[in-house]
Amino acid sequence: MKKIIEKEFALNYLNKYGSQMTVGNGYLGVRGALEEEYPEQVRGMYVAGIYNRPSGSLSSELVNLPDVTRFQVMLDGENFSMQAGKVHAYERYLDMNTGELIRKITWESSAGKKYQLNFHRFVSKAAKHVIAAKVEIMPLSGAAKVKVKTGIDAQQTNFGTQQLAELSLRIFDEKLMVGEYETIESKQHITIATKVNKKGIFTAKNRQLMTEVEQEIAENQLFTLEKISMVKTSLDQVDAELPNTTYAELKRASETLWADFWEHAGVRVESTNDFDQFALDFACYHLEIMTPKDDFRCSVGAKGLTGEGYKGHVFWDTEIFIMPFFLYNKPEIAKQLLKYRYLHLKEAKEKATKNGYNGALFPWESAFSGEEETPEFAAINIRTGTRQKVASAISEHHLVADIAYAVCEYETATKDAQFMKECGSELLLETAEFWLSRATNRNGRLEILDVIGPDEYTEHIDNNTYTNYMAHYNVKKALEWNKDNADFVARAEAFLEKIYLPVANESGLIPQDDTFLEKDWINLDKYKAAQGTQGILLDYSRQEVNELQILKQADLVMLFYLFPRMFAPDAVKQNLDYYENRTIHDSSLSKAIHAIVENRTGNRAQAYQFFQEACLIDLGNEPHSSDDGLHAASLGAIWLAVVFGFAGIDTSGELLEIAPNIPDSWQSVAFEFSWKGEKILVEIAQNRLHLSKSTKSVLELVIHGEKHQLTDTLTIKLDQKDVSL
Structure with a gap:
């Protein structure tokens, strides 16, 4: 029901x-x-x-x-x-x-x-x-x-x-x-x-x-x-x-x-907790009614079509949190969302030029015109009577690489050569050109200075790890698709050789940015108990928060989510624990991403708790949490948590990988998944994975690290354990 x-x-x-x-x-x-x-x-x-x-x-x-x-x-x-x-x-x-x-x-x-x-x-x-x-x-x-x-x-x-x-x-x-x-x-x-x-x-x-x-x-x-x-x-x-x-x-x-x-697009869960199925239905329903189907002049705003919050503007949320639902259900709709960005490549290049860069700098907030819509100042602080300048439009540049990442995800999943010829390769090239001009030669390497990563409580920092790695990926993929451009190839190869990619220190911690690990730490229990309210800003100014080890949302953990094979499992586990302890989860984008990464490290119980808390963002008891509209990206993230978390789907390579690890309270989960022109029915029980499709063509995939071939059906026995490393 x-x-x-x-x-x-x-x-x-x-x-x-x-x-x-x-x-x-x-x-x-x-x-x-x-x-x-x-x-x-x-x-x-x-x-x-x-x-x-x-x-x-x-x-x-x-x-x-x-x-x-x-x-x-x-x-x-x-x-x-x-x-x-x-x-x-x-x-x-x-x-x-x-x-x-x-x-x-x-x-x-x-x-x-x-x-x-x-x-x-x-x-x-x-x-x-x-x-x-x-x-x-x-x-x-x-x-x-x-x-x-x-x-x-x-x-x-x-x-x-x-x-x-x-x-x-x-x-x-x-x-x-x-x-x-x-x-x-x-x-x-x-x-x-x-x-x-x-x-x-x-x-x-x-x-x-x-x-x-x-x-x-x-x-x-x-x-x-x-x-x-x-x-x-x-x-x-x-x-x-x-x-x-x-x-x-x-x-x-x-x-x-x-x-x-x-x-075809629903997710079916057998659980001892009926709320899990309800929350998934709620997410899928609203993702469907908020997304334009046949007009690439329009995209999905932060509140969908449910209210006027954020003035209906489009953020990075669309490509990273919302688009995957359609990419792996109805790829043609995902293509429409990417064509919205391509349609406004001209405005993105104009913004880059205006800010002293090359290539395409997409607006942090976008609407119909494709121009920057981010307000210059935030609302008046009723305690100080002043307005604080909004830094997102001038510093939160990871959006550029997020769009490039989405282009690559679409290409990998669909092998749509026509789209890449008409739109995709140019999007990759122009976003890469931005990063080539955005990096600064310092300390004998290329660094990306004065940025904001996904964590919006930490502003104006240098070498945000998420941003640097995403920029590297952006340029690397652009190079793959533009090898006939000799001038770009030379500059891109030099960038890839010299760009600074932060690695773990002697304690095993990967720094979120150049200074994060040097900042003071405070106990966040009080603020975690009231997550989503930004209550910490009642006790500390934004500048004070910026000088503490406090995250609004997943930052380095976002990188772990997007690139599940980039870092060793032990390193992911150690850094996940460290940064979660410093994350308030005041953003609706955070909990589901932590659920996915927790599940990949084997901590199934914690992952399930985060998943359920993510479902409560719009479905909880707080009476005014959704007055000006639902949190569109968090609804997409609920679906992501099930498919890329509990079901263990991994699309980061050329072969589809599946490593299920469903919650103890779930008897099964089932959904359809589009991959390279095939529609695969994925059915997972506690001790069994069953895959089926309507064609007889051979599809090679990896299940729990072992290669298999799927023709029409494939059944694999599973041995799930809560590792809790």
Whole structure:
């Protein structure tokens, strides 16, 4: 049963459920706001790629479009609200099997009359522009007069900022309403059309185009109002029309595609803890509805299409944490995400030139234009009254190599020579050119100075190990793909020979950067207990944190994750223990990565604990953890933790390697995995690995260090042990 369930109405959790219960399809996302109004409830409807830069702002924002989900219900003259009257029964859930959001309430008015109200909503997976909604009302205490008011509400804002100009409002045949809008700065045109299946009285006032339907209903008679809406924009490559159909017909078509998704992209876990399967379903569902499928002008923002956090901007999260889910399920979607970067190679080269470098320097935060969107200053510190400069755009350059890494992962998994010819090799070349110009000749070697690694609590440091190794990998792979460029070959070979790659000191510790191991250490138990809140910044300034051995998230451990064979197992274990003790995990990107590396070292119990804690980032009890949207990358990381952690998948070589080590509480895990044109069904039990595929071609792979050949099926006995070195 794939359901996100709200067992009782609680205002404190309103916006968290609004994010969790988002319905969508990758083109369009609609937050799971309740149909009636409540204080501080945030409605949201977003289309991938529709951004606007508000007046006075340096950053564009994913636009919150006019709302079509609101229904004002009057029952015998009394406004329906769960803050009034009495709620006798309440149930709300998002059925992830079908993408349908359902709410059922038995409500008693202040006059003592009872009613049954049911609300249904989904965004079509078959017709990507369409939102379908249905309201059902049944009087339970005699006949009733029902009034329902709904339509198009353009009063929505982005945290109070209005992004749209209203161009025109039209009504047709007493059922159809059409609103035309335009983003104020970016001049994107949006059309929203909506119709109901009953005639009503129209009003247009204060940016709202509404219809009010009124009907007398006998006791136990069902009143049903269906509302079909459509959104289209000037970015659309194919025109869309409002379908002339019913809620049920739209639902059937959408359900068929959802069934196909779950059959091929779902992960099936048999566990003594049902939460594991639920968390995986939650992650897979949201990864699917947040990712554009057929337009490489758009990518995945840090909150997907579930909210306005980070203004809808695209980070390194997409390539490292989100793209793998699609690369190994639907590689064509992964290619779209990489083509988004290639599309903006020109802007990346312009940014590099502006900053005094060669090649391509991609923006730390990106949107539709491909230009840098990172704000120059952070929010005002209410204790000091000052704003701190945001250093990410000028120093957090590992993003460049992260994109190159994703290109290489795509090529290895797909052998897509056409993509490499058209996009991939040039991306590798231009990102490598950046590193050739970014490195400084010092101490008889090439060093990369004044950077920020993945750990954002440690700023403006030299020779971040993650960054240096990633730069080396970037240039090495570019060299492999550009051997006919003699000038580049000579410079790349010189770079690879001289670049400084930090190694373990006499104590066996690999330094995170030049000075990290020289800094003081403090006990972090207090802050680890409140991880995700950045509580340490209430006790220490950012500068003070920067001078301590404190990590916000996995840094060197990220390198261990991406390159599982680069360092000796004993070295990984020692450094994992050392750095985890200094990591607060204040970033949602951290816990799942630690889970993977812990599992690879044999510490299955600790890995499972980290995995479960990673699942709680959006599914935990904290009521406001996801108010402005879900943590998209952490959802991708949940999938990574299962596939690259517990299942032991390793794609870092030409041969696929599998070394399963599933938790004790799991009886089995199964999923499909795309590799070099083959779709492999991977089924793992505690003592058995079974692989199967539909073709008879021979696929060579490595299982627990031994080579095997897979034709159609292969079964291997396993001996799993919790090493806990």
